[in-house]
Amino acid sequence: MAAKIFIDGEAGTTGLQIRDKLAGVSGLELLSLPPEARKDKAAKQKLYSEVDVVILCLPDEAxxxxAHLIYAMGADAPRVIDASSAHRVAPGWTYGFPELVAGQAEAVASARRVSNPGCHATGAIALLRPLADAGLIARDAAVSISSVSGYSGGGKSMIEAYESGRAPAFELYGLQLEHKHLPEIQLYSGLTAxxxxxxxxxxxRQGMLVSIPLHLDALPRTPRAADLIATFKKHYRGQRHFHVMESDDAARIEPESLNGTNDVEIHVFANEARRQALLVAKFDNLGKGASGAAVQNLMLMLGR
Incomplete structure (x- = not known):
């Protein structure tokens, strides 16, 4: 019997990408609501009762x-993946980062409620959690994270601004230092600071680079770049979507080469003479940073 899936918010960027990725996958049936019923709570709850998994691709409040409609269904509630930031640190939700720690993929597979990671958070956590768990970065370390994303991560209005030529070539934002990805970055990186x-x-349009600079002599055990690489390789051993790059003597790195995939590259650029390093995670902000991660989590939940 085919698993029935409803993408609530299928007309948005992430919803469209998830639908495209699931189109033609055997053993799945995608159900939809007509446009005029997409905000009708009764119609939604009726469809929720008919499916196995709901994927929420909605603004946080929606x-x-x-989620409250689903909670109210009790034992008849479908399983749910939330691609918004509404439940990423909420009790009762499993964080949908299967490579986070040993056993996380199994936790996702058995979960009733899964919160999809944020795109910036995916890169930051991918770089920090292995080092924190290995004791190569202090839990209370003062960490600075930079991240640049393609404009597709900014939603409909940002996409229109860039594609019409009205947007600047580059812009920093989140200048009040209260970005909504920070709580999950801190929690799932294992940091106390x-x-x-x-x-x-x-x-x-799409692609992402997340970078973290390090003073090697300020880290516990004053590691060399090779120690960092070895730690990443051990942490991500056997993870098919993660690739720890061995040789990083390049002068530049661009953000788009992994577009259309669910893969992540981990790079360690280092100047051993200066005892400095730069960690970089590269991936598709619409892939592992959004729709790709949702599909990966869905397949785990369906036992595939």
């Missing part, structure tokens, strides 16, 4: 309302 996070957007 995702919370949808709140990091400084500087997000930005560039004039390219």
């Amino acid at each position: 995702a919370k309302e949808a 709140r990091p400084i996070f500087a997000p930005s957007v560039g004039n390219f």
Whole structure:
């Protein structure tokens, strides 16, 4: 019997991408509401009762309302993946980052409620959690994170601004240092100190680079770059979507080469003479940073 899936918010960027990725996948049936019923709570709840998994691709407040409709269904409630930031640190929700720690993929597979990670958060956590768990970065370290994303991560209005030529070539934002990805970055990186996070957007549609500079002599055990690489390789061993790059003597790195995939590259650029390093995670902000991660979590939940 085919698993029935409803993408609530299928007309948005993430919803459209999830639908495209699931189109033609055997053993799945995608159900929809007509446009005029998409905000009708009764119609939504009726469809929720007919499906196995609901994927929420909604603004945060709408995702919370949808979750309450699902909670009210009790034992008849479908399983749910929330692609918004509404439930990423909420009790009762499993964080949908299967490579986070040993056993996380199994936790996602058995969960009733899964929160999809944020795009910036995916890169930051991918770089920080392995080092924190290995004791190569202190839990209370003062960490600074920079991230640049393609404009597709900014939603309909930002996409229109860039594609019409009205937007700048590059812009920093989140200048009040209260970006909504910070709570999940701190929690799932295993940090006790709140990091400084500087997000930005560039004039390219999709792709992402998340970077973290390190003073190697300020880290526990004063590691070399090779120690960092070895730690990442151990943490992500056997994870098919993660690739720890061995040789990083490049002078530049661009953000778009992984577009259309669910893959992440981990880079360690280092100057051993200066005892400095730069960690970089590269991936598609619409892939592993959004729709790709949702589909990966869905497949785990369906036992595929």
